[in-house]
Amino acid sequence: xxxxxxxxxxxxxxxxxxxxxxxxxxxxxxxxxxxxxxxxxxxxxxxxxxxxxxxxxxxxxxxxxxxxxxxxxxxxxxxxxxxxxxxxxxxxxxxxxxxxxxxxxxx
Amino acid sequence: xxxxxxxxxxxxxxxxxxxxxxxxxxxxxxxxxxxxxxxxxxxxxxxxxxxxxxxxxxxxxxxxxxxxxxxxxxxxxxxxxxxxxxxxxxxxxxxxxxxxxxxxxxxxxxxxxxxx
Numbered sequence: 544x545x546x547x548x549x550x551x552x553x554x555x556x557x558x559x560x561x562x563x564x565x566x567x568x569x570x571x572x573x574x575x576x577x578x579x580x581x582x583x584x585x586x587x588x589x590x591x592x593x594x595x596x597x598x599x600x601x602x603x604x605x606x607x608x609x610x611x612x613x614x615x616x617x618x619x620x621x622x623x624x625x626x627x628x629x630x631x632x633x634x635x636x637x638x639x640x641x642x643x644x645x646x647x648x649x650x
Numbered sequence: 651x652x653x654x655x656x657x658x659x660x661x662x663x664x665x666x667x668x669x670x671x672x673x674x675x676x677x678x679x680x681x682x683x684x685x686x687x688x689x690x691x692x693x694x695x696x697x698x699x700x701x702x703x704x705x706x707x708x709x710x711x712x713x714x715x716x717x718x719x720x721x722x723x724x725x726x727x728x729x730x731x732x733x734x735x736x737x738x739x740x741x742x743x744x745x746x747x748x749x750x751x752x753x754x755x756x757x758x759x760x761x762x763x764x765x766x
Contacts, residue, residue: 544711575751576751578751578752578753580695580753586758587744587746587756587757587758587759588695588744588753588756589756590752590753590754593750593751593752599752599754631694631695633695633752633753634751635751635752637708638697638708638710638711639685639697639700639748639751639753640697641694641695641696641697642694643694644694644695
């Protein structure tokens with residue numbers, strides 16, 4: 544079974560800074576089935592990126608995804624106040640699994 | 651725009667069966683796979699399973715022996731049953747559409763606590 548490891552666990556940054564979040568898979572996964580979600584406190588997750596690099600509908604272009612094989616990255620080019628949240632990667636092979644999450648907090 | 655609303659008891663006793671319903675509006679049951687996902691308090695997301703209207707289904711292997719997901723097209727509802735619950739099953743339970751490997755639309759979630 545594939546395991547997704549996200550790092551760092553917590554990222555402390557200031558508004559306007561760049562955030563780089565990592566998702567590493569225990570074995571190679573298809574980029575087609577790698578997604579990222581944002582979750583704010585008390586809310587359901589929201590799909591940000593699918594297919595490793597495609598933004599979902601309505602997602603600002605400061606969010607970008609990249610990577611292939613076992614290493615994937617979510618980048619937020621300039622953090623806005625509403626971007627402080629928890630981010631999860633997810634892959635769908637035979638069964639969907641989620642990474643443990645990265646919390647982006649205000650420094 | 652598809653909207654999902656979870657409902658069901660907020661408190662379930664240990665060893666009993668958790669039963670939740672997800673009511674769909676703004677979309678057709680036959681357009682998506684339908685999934686349940688849960689999140690224990692303060693922790694990450696765990697996929698439970700998914701179903702298609704024609705009966706195709708897949709469950710998380712760690713829960714498979716206790717889970718049943720079903721679709722009622724006449725009511726536009728998806729149901730989840732989880733048997734023999736313990737405190738470890740305490741979580742917010744979400745229903746979501748599942749398409750192309752991604753979870754697109756989510757309900758707001760419902761907290762289920764397992765306690766006597």
